[in-house]
Amino acid sequence: MTNCKDTEEKYKNRFKIISESKKLDELFREETxxxxxxxxxxxxxxxxxxxxxxxxxxxxxFHHFNETAQSENGIQSKLLSFRLIDQLPLVTYKNTPDNYLGLKMKIAFDFLFSFTVIILGFPIFLMIAFAIQLEGSGPVFFKQERIGLNGRRFLCFKFRTMAVGSEALQASLLGQNEQDGPVFKIANDPRVTRIGRFLRKTSLDELPQFVNILRGEMSVVGPRPPIPTEVEKYEQWQKRRLSMKPGITCTWQVSRRNNISFEQWMRLDLEYIDNWSLTNDFLIVFKTIKTVITATGR
Incomplete structure (x- = not known):
């Protein structure tokens, strides 16, 4: 963001220039x-x-061109540092995990683990697809628009667990919603098929999301990807859960705390982000595998 023509001309091919007239809420809502x-x-x-x-x-x-910046009025950041970006001296307030090597290893793990699961699990993919088709006509996969890293939209893949046309019935079931906040959740959803209940219980319906990981849209571990209508109802502080790639599994899914409030859910995700480590990711993956084997999921 700049109001200096020389700076805009110099960096317009390197960065996206944003109009200084935009208000903050408008900026965060409209821009990725x-x-x-x-x-x-x-x-x-x-x-x-x-x-x-x-x-x-x-x-x-957040970066700004001011060498005298400091934490004021109780404003805190994960890391305050000085750095050069394209020869531009900036003060940086880092608000996401600042472990460069660890995050690169997370990306490498995501790719290798996902590739391995898809190759070794391909026979399971085929059996699930056959079971879904055996129960009734309709597509094997369910595709839904989700919100990813910093508001990016993508199509999230899952094995279909509901009868065809179930999304249109959600409005008639709102009175049975058991989750507070903007999320819709029913323990015994009548739209779920028999094979769908098994897939959800074992979390096998999430397997196609390893394709999303190979596409760079998701991670193995991270906050679950929300749908756009949920994000529209987020409070400002809840949007910080979008500052890391969404994951197939996360803290609350393996902690057996499925009946927590929406606010507790959000705070668990932020706690994961604030205390992120590769070791914790591996621990969550291990717990997830145990959950799948023992069928103690949803």
Whole structure:
């Protein structure tokens, strides 16, 4: 974000230039932002503090051209540092895990683990597809638009567990919703097929999402990907769960805390992000495998 023509001209091919007239809520709602660089001819300290605070709340790293910046008025960040980006000296407020090597290893693990699961599990894929077709006509896979890293939209794949046309029936079942917040959840959903109940109980319906991982849209471990209508109802602080790639499995899924409130769910996801480590990811994967084997899932 800049109001300096020289800066805009110099960096327009390197960064996306955002109009300074955009308000923060409008900016976060309409743009997909990984990191925000504030570079104006004259720094407005009140405006900068506002950006620092809001970026920290939603999990976006913030940079600004001001060598005298410091944590003010209780504003905290995961990491405050000085760095050069394309020869531009910036103060950086890092609001996501800052373990470069660890995150690269997470990406490598995602690819290798997903590739292995798809290759070794291919016979299981075929058996599940056959069972779904045997129970009734309709597609084997269910595709739904989900929200990923920093608001990116993608098609999430699952094995179909409901009767065809079930999404249209959701409005008539809202009175039975057992989950607070914007999420819809019924323990004994009448739309779920017999094979679908088994797939959900064992979490095998999630297997096609390993394709999403190979496409770079998801990770093995991370907050579950929400649907757009849920994100529209998020409070500002809840949007920070979008600051890491969504995962097939996460903390609350393996902790057997399926009846927690929506706010507790969000806080568990933020706790995972704030305390992220590769060791914790491996532990969650191990617990997930145990959950699948013992069929103690949903």
């Amino acid at each position: 932002i990984d990191e925000l660089i504030y570079c104006k001819a004259k720094n407005n300290q009140h405006e900068i503090r506002n950006y620092i605070s809001n970026c920290a709340e939603v999990g976006i790293s």
